[in-house]
Amino acid sequence: MRPKWGTLMKHTTMGRRHILRSVAASVALSLAVSAVAATGTSAATRPSAVNAKTGGEATVAINETFAGFCYSALVAGTALNGMSTIFESLFLKAKNGDPIGLLASGATSSSDFKTWTITLRPGISYTNGQAFNADSAMENLNYIRGAKYVPPATNLWTLGVGVAGFANITSLTKIDDLSFTVSLFKSQNDFPISLAGIGMRATAQLATGVTCSSTPIGTGPFTMSSWSATELVVVKNPNYWRKDPARPTVKLPLLDKISFIVVPESSQRAAAVRKKSVDMAFFTGRTDNTYIADLQQRKSVVTVYSSPSLFYPSLYLNQSNGGPFSDVNARLAVVNCIDRANFNKVRLKGRGETPTSVLGSLNIGYSKKGFTPFNPTKSKQYVASYLAANPGKTSLTFTVPFESATQVQNNAKFLQETFVKCGITMNILTEEQAVWAGKAYNVVTGKQPYDALYTAGLTDVVAVGNFAVFATNQFPADSPNPLKGFFRNTLGPLYNLTRHTDTTIDDLLWQGRAASTKASSKAAYQAATQKIQELGIMTSIANFGWSLVSNKKSKLSAPGSIAIVKGQATQAVNPSWTDWAGISKG
Incomplete structure (x- = not known):
């Protein structure tokens, strides 16, 4: 069920208790099922991306439903993975946990780790043409951390769990169009990692509860074509900013279209990827091990990429x-x-x-x-x-x-x-x-x-x-x-x-x-x-990993085949983020 955040827009001076009741269900489910910024690495050998081709489509089976695109939407796990084709974060996580700049080019701190300067990459725009810059990054972070809640409160439909996650932030200050500072109450030596997985949204999306929930506008490699609770279809963003660092003349993304379809039952997901009803499918080690083990035995049919038990x-x-x-x-x-x-x-x-x-x-x-x-x-x-x-x-x-x-x-x-x-x-x-x-x-x-x-x-x-x-x-x-x-x-x-x-x-x-x-x-x-x-x-009780399974007839390149930054590898198998921009169809 999609939250009706538009009703909050009309009552910016409502009581705190009423506001909290309005966001309670959304915050709860987001916390319970999200694997926010979880990590993984591929257990299979990755083929070279040198001969990666452009064009083609892919269908991916996931196990979580879509419920909108605002910060507070009831979206988790593999549904976030689909959304990561649209929204990008300031940083990503390397295999060892270090930050890798995505929309940001870097971060430096004061000696006490209480002040961080974030520098952004130039020349990036949202798919509606709005420039991604310091003003936009700060706007997003202020909404996420709940700064807009302080009376006179505005845009309360953006209120979510980031209020707790970023409680250590006291203020944001713009330096210039491509840099800003973050002031913290207590020292935090790993602050840039806390920004990994936090997707940036255009001002037009944040404008109302309706647009925030149903009109995603990001900087990502794909844009939304259509969506429902059980399917998200995205198409290539022709103006996407990234290129293959190993082949600077090759613009990303490589695929033209991706369809993420929800298949809740793991047995059905396994059958679908075996029979090539879908090209790829996600499986969790928490409940799907019987099917993962079976798929790993079918080496002539599928390739299984798995994360460690993280x-x-x-x-x-x-x-x-x-x-x-x-x-x-x-x-x-x-x-x-x-x-x-x-x-x-x-x-x-x-x-x-x-x-x-x-x-x-x-x-x-x-x-x-x-x-x-x-x-x-x-x-x-x-x-x-x-x-x-x-x-x-x-x-x-x-x-x-x-x-x-x-x-x-x-x-x-x-x-x-x-x-x-x-x-x-x-x-x-x-x-x-x-x-x-x-x-x-x-x-x-x-x-x-x-x-x-x-x-x-x-x-x-x-x-x-x-x-x-x-x-x-x-x-x-x-x-x-x-x-x-x-x-x-x-x-x-x-x-x-x-x-x-x-x-x-x-x-x-x-x-x-x-x-x-x-x-x-x-x-x-x-x-x-x-x-x-x-x-x-x-x-x-027991630690587990995730697996992403690809049908060999689909001829899709391995996740993580193309680096974000040359020489820096991100997690290849991750329920909430995959570098779909770098996946090609041979």
């Missing part, structure tokens, strides 16, 4: 709702009763990474310290301690919502049956994602009602996205951000699904951001991870 879904134990997890013994009982090795073997067909930390082994904050392996005996001891401290309780029982999809329910039942071995009862509440996310990410009350949630959130090799998940609040108590008064108790803790209140973890996270060397930054982030694990605040 997605770390976790069990978030809520300390704030009156359930059992305000007691550390209850939390430690649960985290000691996760049979990760068998979950990976049985549910992920051995294709995932069996966790030894709440973060994957490639992440800067990865630490084994304080992490608890499967130990039913120890779990039972913590159950006994919990019951002794809570004489009114006769069992350690908690409830978790899971979607109705067969594979999701099977994941839930595996966990449920394992907990029985430790004397723990996990009740399965069947609720679709849109339902439980609307309650868990409640921007009106800031409350999280569920005992626990098993969902995504942690990802990547860098700390940017995970910072928000681990921190107690995105608006520190001493923040001078004028939005703090509006959002500290609602959007501020929204990513913190456990609602833990341990600010020593915040201190370690900010130390990581302020560090002048990667080694000292890593040490601080690892210390925060250790603290989270020792307190049983949350725990991992």
Whole structure:
């Protein structure tokens, strides 16, 4: 269902609570299902792009629906991937997590990492002819971070999760047409990475709720031809600015047209790419491993490009709702009763990474310290301690919502049956994602009602996205951000699904951001991870990757065949971004 943001336009002076109710559902689902700026690399050998041809069309099967093109639209994962053909961000992420300039040519910081100067590439325009410059970049960032919300509020249909994500920004200042400064409250050594995946939109798109949602105007290699909830068709932008850095005379994009079609069932996606009903299809290692494994055996028919296991879904134990997890013994009982090795073997067909930390082994904050392996005996001891401290309780029982999809329910039942071995009862509440996310990410009350949630959130090799998940609040108590008064108790803790209140973890996270060397930054982030694990605040189950499968008869070049900048490789397989400009049809 598409949000009716146009109704907000008429009431720019409405009360804060009314506004928050209007954006609540949108923010919730965006947070719950987005793999914002997640990373991946191709496991297959990439063919040379030297002989890449121009022209041709491609059809790509994805698993997420389209719901509009504004910042606050209910769009996630592979639907964002389709939209990335239209919208471009200031930066992208390299394989190692370093920023690569896309619309921006670079970023420099003050010695304390509190002031960043962003320099833009010249000669770039939106597809409606508007120049992309400092004014446009600042306009986008001010809308995203909620600066327009401060009375007299305007364009409230743009209000979304960026308010929390960019809570550290205090102001933006134009230097000239191609550069501006960003002033931060606290030091942030990785600030440019936080701008990766934030698509820039033309002023005309942002003008009204209707245009923002339905009329996408970006700088990207393609423009929208048509769209519905289940299909996005884009056609070549003839005035696109990029060229192949290895062949400077070759203008991008190489394809003329791409159709992204929604095929929710993984079995149907697998059949479609095998039979060439579609040219390419995305698959998630969280639920689609049976089909990925089968496709990998069909080497004469398809090519499978896969990412490492860079997605770390976790069990978030809520300390704030009156359930059992305000007691550390209850939390430690649960985290000691996760049979990760068998979950990976049985549910992920051995294709995932069996966790030894709440973060994957490639992440800067990865630490084994304080992490608890499967130990039913120890779990039972913590159950006994919990019951002794809570004489009114006769069992350690908690409830978790899971979607109705067969594979999701099977994941839930595996966990449920394992907990029985430790004397723990996990009740399965069947609720679709849109339902439980609307309650868990409640921007009106800031409350999280569920005992626990098993969902995504942690990802990547860098700390940017995970910072928000681990921190107690995105608006520190001493923040001078004028939005703090509006959002500290609602959007501020929204990513913190456990609602833990341990600010020593915040201190370690900010130390990581302020560090002048990667080694000292890593040490601080690892210390925060250790603290989270020792307190049983949350725990991992199994880490997974994504796969992009191409039918060989389609003769499409591999993702990532053409560099954004010569010598700098981006992630090739990523559910939310693919360099479609560089893919050709031979």
